Amino acid sequence: MQIKRLAATFGRLENETLDLEPGLNIIEAPNEAGKSTWTAFLRVMLYGLNTRDRTAGADKRRYQPWSGSAMNGAIDLSLPQGEITITRRTARANAPMGAFSAVYKDTASPVDFLTAAGCGETLLGVPQDVFERSAYIRQTGLAVEQSKALEQRINSLITTGEEDTSFTAAAEQLTIWSERAGVDIIKQHEGADPAAVVYDALAAAKARHTDVVLVDTAGRLQNKANLMNELNKISRVIDRDCPNSSRETLLVLDATTGQNGLIQAKEFSKAAGVTGIVLTKLDGTAKGGIVIAIAKELGVPVKFAGVGEGVDDLQPFDAREFTQALL
Numbered sequence: 001m002q003i004k005r006l007a008a009t010f011g012r013l014e015n016e017t018l019d020l021e022p023g024l025n026i027i028e029a030p031n032e033a034g035k036s037t038w039t040a041f042l043r044v045m046l047y048g049l050n051t052r053d054r055t056a057g058a059d060k061r062r063y064q065p066w067s068g069s070a071m072n073g074a075i076d077l078s079l080p081q082g083e084i085t086i087t088r089r090t091a092r093a094n095a096p097m098g099a100f101s102a103v104y105k106d107t108a109s110p111v112d113f114l115t116a117a118g119c120g121e122t123l124l125g126v127p128q129d130v131f132e133r134s135a136y137i138r139q140t141g142l143a144v145e146q147s148k149a150l151e152q153r154i155n156s157l158i159t160t161g162e163e164d165t166s167f168t169a170a171a172e173q174l175t176i177w178s179e180r181a182g183v184d185i186i187k188q189h190e191g192a193d194p195a196a197v198v199y200d201a202l203a204a205a206k207a208r209h210t211d212v213v214l215v216d217t218a219g220r221l222q223n224k225a226n227l228m229n230e231l232n233k234i235s236r237v238i239d240r241d242c243p244n245s246s247r248e249t250l251l252v253l254d255a256t257t258g259q260n261g262l263i264q265a266k267e268f269s270k271a272a273g274v275t276g277i278v279l280t281k282l283d284g285t286a287k288g289g290i291v292i293a294i295a296k297e298l299g300v301p302v303k304f305a306g307v308g309e310g311v312d313d314l315q316p317f318d319a320r321e322f323t324q325a326l327l
Helices: 035-047 119-124 128-134 148-157 167-181 194-207 225-241 260-272 290-298 319-326
Strands: 002-010 013-019 072-079 082-089 099-104 250-254 276-280 302-306 314-316
Touching (some): 013 035, 035 072, 035 119, 250 260
Parallel strands (some): 250 276
Antiparallel strands (some): 002 013, 002 072, 072 082, 082 099
């Protein structure tokens, strides 16, 4: 995803635009020139405005246009699916930025996979609270000092726009867990074709008379067409080299996932033919209720539940226990 232009009537900004270039953009301006207002505007455009917040510092009060105009905004984006424009405008005084639309620029037809509530999560792959903790440094947030937390936040902002997870981190974690579990691991260098890695793993399994092969495709964003196409290629390799094998395709969902989880599930099911769901992070405060809608929509069962980070913390899913926890 590339953000190309922001247009805002928001706080001190009155019908102002900000054009962005590919790569890292740095806004350098004097104090009180509107830098923090632009960052707040971007957050609101992606995740919406909390109109229920009645505190003195609520965004709907803090960023009410100084001119008295209605709060409005637009973002031009470039996605694999095409060029789109997202707008949030004020249709009613008691619901600032409440009217949402997302359309393709060339045809003006709606972008079906973007909604007012799920826009930011769909585009970035994370809910608002995760975005604010990991990739959003605001004026009242983390102090700018030499610290590991700040370094992690800055690192999370540096991306080519193509990768969806850190290869090095994923490879290290998988190697550690394979050693703990006492199983072999097949991997290649960074940038290798995922389907080629699967081919090597199947060949090794046949040579070693191994009965089970686990393929971890790592985290993938459903709006990255090239990464989704790789899933199809992996599936074709398995069909060709192990045509009579018994195969499970499990979609791993975080229990903190909101409505975006349903969109993700639909897209992954199209690309990979999902046969079951694994629901993780049930040891926290999240209840994972969205999985009910996903299981119903796809017609597939929830097979495992993750309740911790230990080797034995991935357990068969118990529908009765899960339902009782929701009530």
